[in-house]
Amino acid sequence: FIMNSVQEVKLFGERLLHRELQYQNVVKLLEIYSSGHDISAAIPYIIRYILTPSKSTSISNDLLSLSVDAVISSPNHSYYPQILDSFHTLMQSTNPEHLRIVLSRSTSLPFSATRTFLSQHSSLIISLANHPHPYLRRAAYRFALSCINRDRALTFPAPSSDPSSLSLSSHLQQNESQIRVILEKIVLMICEGTLDEDDGVSVGCLRGIIKISIGSRGTAPLKSTKDALATSIWDLLLANIIPIGKRMDQLESAHIEYKRDAQRSLALLSAVALSGASLNVEKVTVGDKNLNFENNSALNNVTDHSELMKLKKWAVEWIERRLLVNISKHEEILFSKESTDSHTIETVRSFILNCYNLLHICGKLCLDEEYSKFKLKWTQKAIASLVKVLSTFCADSEQLDTEKVHNSVQLDIPKSSSNFFTKNFHLKKAHDPSTGSDSSVMM
Structure with missing residues (x-):
């Protein structure tokens, strides 16, 4: 045709x-x-x-x-x-599938149409966060994330390129402050979704909101708005890092990607918590679930050092209890004779991601003397494990199809961390008594 x-x-x-x-x-x-x-x-x-x-x-x-x-x-x-x-x-x-279809497709609406749709249905969308069907909750959260993850905030006038602004001019009577209130509720809804009982919902919300907060900072137009959004998101997540961490530790899904996303998200939160940032925490209770999700108040000028220390304590414990243990566990599996080629590829991918997560945390760690010992310990662990595993498999091409590993391991490394090695450490040769050979370690 x-x-x-x-x-x-x-x-x-x-x-x-x-x-x-x-x-x-x-x-x-x-x-x-x-x-x-x-x-x-x-x-x-x-x-x-x-x-x-x-x-x-x-x-x-x-x-x-x-x-x-x-x-x-x-x-x-x-x-x-x-x-x-x-x-x-x-x-x-009353058909949940109708709601799911509309919500999933509405993420593709142009600027003015999205703003109008959101203002018309914000209460319903927020209420769907408590819907009994997980697939409908996921659709609501995806649409909510699409409203926040935009180059141009919905509180701003429509761009000249917006094809829907002219035909919807009579619909666009929403006050900027009203849209801002709706978006604030949407952000809080997404953060609250990190504690959802469904693994896909909780991991998706955590991964999505962290991705937005990282991508919000930059030199693009409307930078001040993006920076304010990123700061408010980090404040909400860090104020609730302990319940979020507990929820991610309870993942029961068989999807390995969920667990990887959860590990990486918690590693990013740990890096921020240990970076020396100060927090102003004010407890509030939101939503029908009474989750006691906390809100960091920018109006509170008194820094709660006990809360800050609690966050840092949690981050250190999570790294020691989860991240380091997982690296050692993957290392043990890789050297196990029972490990199959396909199993090895997935394990190598998880292993490298966890090592990168640990190195990223070390790169963000504050310079307090109290944490310098952790920085040295964690860096040595990550580099020693990486050198041991990668040198072994690179030397034995029959043990692992390295091309498959290369294709399967896709690291989304922030640009700010790309020069981590050259900025923070230098390599030197060290003798490994267990193998009788020299290896490179980070000092």
């Missing part, structure tokens, strides 16, 4: 009148879009024949999902009021 005109797209839209042909015609429209063509001319027909209140409650979930995909695929049009009206109807549905 080669699209020559808007009329041909409209033709497929008109065919949606026939209910038995709706599915195949929506699929055809998406195929046209995937070929690089605009299908916005079909949006009024999709809304009229599929997404109107009288029709959307009785169609299959598959058709609904494809139809929502179709109406948000081509952004340059003026049908956003009608699309948001359809989404509003679907968000009132």
Whole structure:
């Protein structure tokens, strides 16, 4: 099929009148879009024949999902009021799948459409954090994260490139302060989600909010807003590092990626806690769960040193009890005769990630004399383990397919840490009495 005109797209839209042909015609429209063509001319027909209140409650979930995909695929049009009206109807549905479909696709809405959708449904989205179905909670948290993780904060005027701002001009009556209050509630909702009973929800919230806080800092436009967001997120997470740490220690999922993400997130929190930052902590109780999630108040000018020491104490204990133990455990597995090649690849990946996490913490560790002994101990442990394992497997190509390991180990290392070795330590040869050979250690 080669699209020559808007009329041909409209033709497929008109065919949606026939209910038995709706599915195949929506699929055809998406195929046209995937070929690089605009299908916005079909949006009024999709809304009229599929997404109107009288029709959307009785169609299959598959058709609904494809139809929502179709109406948000081509952004340059003026049908956003009608699309948001359809989404509003679907968000009132008693079918949890309808809510999940709309929330998952709404992450792709342009700036003004996202802001309007959020202001219309913020209370419902926040309440979905307590929904009994984990998959619906995940959809709510993903949309919440997409509202925060933006180059341009939703409190700012729409950019000139926003295709939805003109058609939604009559909808954009939200006060900036009202949007800010909604976003503050959304941030608190996400942080509270790190304690969710579902492993996927809790790890996803922790990973997502930390990713936002790290990516928020920089030299991009609106830097002050991004810095303020990053600071507020770190304050919330650090004030609750102990319950978050306990929750991550209780992961029961078989997904190894969940455990890796949890380990890395806690390592980043530990690095910040041990970096010498001061905290102002004020206890508050939020949400229906009464989780006693704490909030760091920027208005409180009195630094609570006992809270700061508690955070540092937790970080040291977590590193000693979890991170170092895991590195030693992986090292033991790698030298076990029972280790298979596929098992070894996964173990090497986890091992290297944990060693990097430990080195990253050492690079951020404050210069207090009290913690200098830990810096030396942890650095020596990470480097000695890395040298021992990598030198062994690099020397024995038959024991491990190094190309597979290279392809499977993908480290997302922050630029600020890329010169960690050259800035903080130097290598020197040391004699290893256990092997009778020289090895490089970090001093």
